[in-house]
């Protein structure tokens with residue numbers, strides 16, 4: 380039985396223009412124990428899919444089950460299987476950290492879990508904040524509580540919706556260390572993120588969404604193989620020769636040219652030399668997930 384089964388899910392939001400289709404027949408299966416990444420540009424439909432999974436939004440058509448439970452028909456049973464860390468920081472400001480976690484445990488009907496709450500506080504660097512009032516915490520600390528809150532009932536599936544957006548390096552490392560440990564213990568993890576190096580390092584499999592469609596779905600290592608093998612990267616103040624402009628990715632002074640092999644690199648260098656382009660900090664690097672992502676997004680309709 381898959382941990383998460385998404386079967387031809389579509390979602391159309393009602394709008395003043397008559398409707399907007401955010402998801403178009405999305406199908407995915409995530410096996411137990413996977414660390415799965417859901418990637419896509421802004422507005423691709425990631426949060427919509429997670430909201431349907433968490434039972435917060437209804438699909439227009441299709442079906443999602445978690446550990447075999449239908450997220451709509453068996454809402455309470457399905458919800459217990461999930462620990463959802465949302466993007467937004469929403470809290471009751473009147474409680475302290477420990478009370479917040481006890482309250483959340485009560486919501487799931489979990490009692491006598493103080494040892495687990497202590498472990499969560501410890502693992503997320505919150506031990507000395509246990510008695511701090513929620514409103515006294517910094518944004519990063521609140522985010523840690525949000526993670527702890529999602530995990531109070533030890534759910535088999537952990538869903539993280541952009542958990543590292545705007546958080547510092549220390550919290551990222553604390554979070555990834557803890558989530559990786561839980562994954563090794565058998566918890567399934569579904570992650571959405573815009574940090575592609577994090578997805579590359581953590582996820583064994585990845586789906587890419589664009590305009591509500593799945594445009595890539597494979598093991599991370601296979602996706603990396605499909606990309607151009609290398610990238611010629613340099614800085615310049617000059618305009619690129621016309622022949623290279625369509626394939627180049629330019630960010631300020633930085634130019635990146637995806638290459639399929641040494642012949643491409645030789646051709647790029649010859650063209651640049653001929654045009655008299657002066658290059659600084661030139662390097663040839665291996666293609667990474669960001670290169671794959673940009674390639675897939677460019678190619679997909």
Ligand SMILES: Nc1ncnc2c1ncn2[C@@H]1O[C@H](COP(=O)(O)OP(=O)(O)OP(=O)(O)O)[C@@H](O)[C@H]1O
Nearest residue numbers: 392394399401419420421422423424425426427428
């Ligand atoms: N309640 C709503 N009513 C109408 N349109 C909506 C609603 N919620 C989301 N949308 C639209 O659906 C599309 C998908 O949004 P969604 O938030 O799922 O994208 P996302 O992939 O999570 O984006 P991001 O990376 O910016 O978080 C967007 O075009 C968005 O404007």
